[in-house]
Amino acid sequence: MLKPKRILVPTDFSEHSDASLIQAFDIAEACKSTVYVLHVVRDKVHYTFSDDFDAMQVNDKGLKALDKNIIKSIHEKLSEQVTRLLKGRNIKVIQDVIFGIPYEEILNEQKKRKVDLIVISSLGRSGIARFFLGSVARNVLKGANCNVLLTKQ
Secondary structure (H helix, E strand, C coil): CCCCCEEEEECCCCHHHHHHHHHHHHHHHHHCCEEEEEEEECCCHHHHCHHHHHHHCCCHHHHHHHHHHHHHHHHHHHHHHHHHHHCCCCCEEEEEEEECCHHHHHHHHHHHHCCCEEEEECCCCCCCCCCCCCHHHHHHHHHCCCEEEEECC
8 A cells, every 4th residue: 555755735726736635635644644735836927027027127136026025925825725724634744835837846846855646636727628637737647756646626
């Protein structure tokens, strides 16, 4: 029987991610595992809006402050999600927010943390249709060096 010690759960704050977190917490409680909850911010704001910022003459210092505020805000949202779903269980949870391409950062985190199970929703916030596997989940499933549990609602 699989008894993971390190579980990685990517979240996009959707109801699908909530379901993945609940399943990961159930497994972690039974196996006394550590859960790593990760949110990946798709792009740095200044890359997305670089032309607009150039027109406003925003400097690098201002852009770094903006990125820092975004990370802080998302950390707060992540803490709220974890607290709401954890419901007082005694599970070690480590949270992180990073910039990057979601599936690449999830796979990097898996290697860095030596994760032995990834619990990920088959659909995310962009859930094009209930009949298609999400592109992030598909790429994680193809690239992971550990077991992957796909959840769905």
